[in-house]
Amino acid sequence: MTGNKPMTFSTKRVPALLAAVMALILSAFAALPAVSQEITPEHLALARKYIDLTDHSGIYEATIVQAGINTYRQLLPQNPEIAGPLNTAIETVISVYKGRKGELFDQMARVYALTFAPEEMQQIVSFYESPVGQKLSKANAELNSTIQRVMNVFSVNLNTEFFAKVRAELKAKGIDT
Numbered sequence: 001m002t003g004n005k006p007m008t009f010s011t012k013r014v015p016a017l018l019a020a021v022m023a024l025i026l027s028a029f030a031a032l033p034a035v036s037q038e039i040t041p042e043h044l045a046l047a048r049k050y051i052d053l054t055d056h057s058g059i060y061e062a063t064i065v066q067a068g069i070n071t072y073r074q075l076l077p078q079n080p081e082i083a084g085p086l087n088t089a090i091e092t093v094i095s096v097y098k099g100r101k102g103e104l105f106d107q108m109a110r111v112y113a114l115t116f117a118p119e120e121m122q123q124i125v126s127f128y129e130s131p132v133g134q135k136l137s138k139a140n141a142e143l144n145s146t147i148q149r150v151m152n153v154f155s156v157n158l159n160t161e162f163f164a165k166v167r168a169e170l171k172a173k174g175i176d177t
Contacts, residue, residue, distance in 0.1 A: 039110065039113045039114065040118070042118065043113050043121060044110065044113050046113070046118060046121040046122055046125055047110070047111075047112040047113040047116070047121055048105060048106065048109035050112060050121065050124050050125050050128060051105045053128040053129065053133075053134075053137060054128060054137045054140070055105070056137055056138050056140065060101040060105070061098075061101075064094050064098070065094065068090040068091075068093070071090060072086060072087070
């Protein structure tokens with residue numbers, strides 16, 4: 001963090017894949033067919049139940065905290081002496097958003113309801129209500145973080161290796177890079 005004063009809100013729950021998850025949600029809206037399909041309240045309730053059953057990583061809270069961090073990082077360098085009031089303002093705004101989780105989750109539930117038939121949603125919910133489904137849901141946040149680290153190492157190694165192999169291919173054709 002910039003400056004000598006630490007931020008007072010926790011960033012420990014900010015998942016590594018937060019941006020990717022939000023991008024997936026937004027792309028899911030874009031990928032849905034433009035159908036004026038009516039969703040029954042029961043169907044939507046099943047989709048919302050799935051969202052609630054699988055919300056162990058605190059995606060909404062983490063998104064709000066990340067917005068606070070981004071705001072802090074943007075405003076503090078412009079005016080370092082406002083660190084205290086800036087923290088207070090960020091905490092105030094975070095508290096405004098805390099009660100609005102349902103709005104986002106309702107939108108996410110609608111995406112699932114448009115994607116899965118009521119019978120499919122019931123099967124999904126039944127699975128996530130089962131002991132193995134609950135275990136998977138709780139483990140996903142940690143697993144996703146570990147998988148992200150594995151992918152980061154793979155990506156670094158792949159880029160280095162790929163670059164070297166392309167250079168070798170070019171060199172074999174008499175092209176020095």
